[in-house]
Amino acid sequence: MNRMRMFLIAMSGLFLTIGMITVFLFQTQLKEKEADIPAFYQDVVEIENPASFRALVNKNYRLPADYEPSDLVLLDVPLYNKDKNNEANYLRKEAAHALKNLFEAAYNEKGYELIARSGYRSYDTQVMLYDRYVKEDGVEAADTYSARPGHSEHQTGLTIDITSDSVHGGLTETFGETDEGKWVSENAHRFGFIIRYPEDRVDETGYQYEPWHLRYVGTEAATSIYNDQLILEDYVLHVMKQMSVLWD
Numbered sequence: 001m002n003r004m005r006m007f008l009i010a011m012s013g014l015f016l017t018i019g020m021i022t023v024f025l026f027q028t029q030l031k032e033k034e035a036d037i038p039a040f041y042q043d044v045v046e047i048e049n050p051a052s053f054r055a056l057v058n059k060n061y062r063l064p065a066d067y068e069p070s071d072l073v074l075l076d077v078p079l080y081n082k083d084k085n086n087e088a089n090y091l092r093k094e095a096a097h098a099l100k101n102l103f104e105a106a107y108n109e110k111g112y113e114l115i116a117r118s119g120y121r122s123y124d125t126q127v128m129l130y131d132r133y134v135k136e137d138g139v140e141a142a143d144t145y146s147a148r149p150g151h152s153e154h155q156t157g158l159t160i161d162i163t164s165d166s167v168h169g170g171l172t173e174t175f176g177e178t179d180e181g182k183w184v185s186e187n188a189h190r191f192g193f194i195i196r197y198p199e200d201r202v203d204e205t206g207y208q209y210e211p212w213h214l215r216y217v218g219t220e221a222a223t224s225i226y227n228d229q230l231i232l233e234d235y236v237l238h239v240m241k242q243m244s245v246l247w248d
C-alpha cells in the first residue's frame with residue numbers, strides 16, 4: 001500500500017513538473033512571438049533607398065520628407081477621378097506601365113474592368129490628410145487606417161488603390177470577394193504587384209486587410225512573395241538580407 005501511495009505521489013509530482021515546464025515553454029514562445037512584432041512608430045528608421053522598387057515603407061521605416069519620385073507619369077488606364085492634374089492619377093513610369101498591362105490582362109483574359117483610384121500621394125498631401133483624421137478621430141483611431149506622413153507607401157509612387165464597378169468604385173474589403181478582386185489577388189504578381197496588406201498578417205503590417213491596395217515591387221520579388229505567401233517585410237528583412245541585397 002505504501003509503495004502504491006509513494007508511486008502515486010511520484011507520478012503526480014512528475015505530471016506537475018511536466019505541466020509547469022509546458023506552461024513555461026508556452027509563455028516563452030508567446031514572448032518570442034510578441035518580440036517579432038515591432039512596436040509601431042517606435043525606433044523609426046529613415047530609409048536610404050526610397051527610389052528602390054523594394055523600398056520598405058511601413059510604421060517603422062519611413063521615407064525622407066522631401067522624397068519625390070523623379071519619373072511620375074499620368075496613368076493610361078480607366079480612372080476613378082478623371083482630373084489629369086490630380087497627383088493620385090500618377091505613378092512611377094515602370095509601375096504605371098505594369099498597371100496598364102495588369103488591367104489589360106484582366107480585360108483580355110476575363111472581361112474584367114478595373115479602375116485606378118489613388119496612386120501617388122505627396123508628403124504634403126499625407127500631412128494634410130493625417131492631420132484631418134487626427135482632428136476628427138484622435139491619434140489612436142487615425143493610426144489604424146491612415147499612415148503618418150513619411151510612412152505612406154503612396155509617397156513611393158509605386159502604390160495604387162484599385163477598384164471596380166462591382167463595388168461601385170469603393171475601397172472596401174468586399175472588393176476581395178468579387179471576381180475581379182480574386183483575379184487580381186491571383187494574378188497581380190505576374191505584373192510585379194503584391195497585395196500589400198493581406199488578411200492574415202494584420203498584426204505585423206499594422207493595417208487591416210486591404211485587397212485594393214497594390215504595391216509594385218517588380219515581378220521577381222512579387223512572384224516570390226506570392227508563391228511563399230510572404231509580406232514585403234519578410235522579403236526585405238529576411239529573404240533579401242540572406243541574399244545580401246538589402247539596400248539596392
Ligand SMILES: [Zn+2]
Binds near residue numbers: 154159161213214
Ligand atoms: Zn492604399
